[in-house]
Amino acid sequence: MFPGRMNPRMIKQMQKMMKEMGMDAEDIKAVKVIIELESEILEFDKPKVQVMDVLGNKSYTITGRPKKIKKEVRIEEEDVKLDITEEDIEMVMSQCNVSREEAKKALEESNGDLAEAILKLSE
Numbered sequence: 001m002f003p004g005r006m007n008p009r010m011i012k013q014m015q016k017m018m019k020e021m022g023m024d025a026e027d028i029k030a031v032k033v034i035i036e037l038e039s040e041i042l043e044f045d046k047p048k049v050q051v052m053d054v055l056g057n058k059s060y061t062i063t064g065r066p067k068k069i070k071k072e073v074r075i076e077e078e079d080v081k082l083d084i085t086e087e088d089i090e091m092v093m094s095q096c097n098v099s100r101e102e103a104k105k106a107l108e109e110s111n112g113d114l115a116e117a118i119l120k121l122s123e
Contacts, residue, residue, distance in 0.1 A: 024053045033062050042066035082112050096121040 018025065028051055033044040047064035084107045092103035095118050102121065110116035 022055050026051055026053075028060075033064075035066075038071075040071055041069040043069060082108060084108065084112055088112065088114055092117050092121065 015025070028049040030044075030047055030049040033047045033049060035042040035044075044062055044064040044066050047062050049063075050061045052059045052061065084104065088107055089100060089103045091114060092098070092106060093100060096103065096106075098106075098121055103117070106117040106121050107114070110120060
């Protein structure tokens with residue numbers, strides 16, 4: 001908040017003034033703090049956390065170096081239903097001269113991508 005270092009006497013004076021104004025600050029012995037944002041997670045290991053109570057409203061101050069972790073979008077296989085049409089199967093069958101089962105399997109393995117399925121079977 002203030003540039004440079006403050007001596008202990010000034011800190012005591014500030015704490016006294018804050019208490020008189022209805023402000024109370026206390027350190028919390030936190031082990032880890034995690035903040036989840038839309039695109040990443042900020043993880044603070046061994047942070048210094050201070051809670052300030054101003055007339056019943058609490059504010060938390062976190063001091064430390066966060067480790068940034070990118071969020072991964074995970075889609076469960078059960079949630080995604082692959083829509084392979086009969087036309088797609090027939091297209092792969094005719095292009096690669098394979099059975100219906102082989103064409104369907106290749107489409108499933110390539111997540112319904114026709115070009116990838118045809119290339120896979122052409123190898």
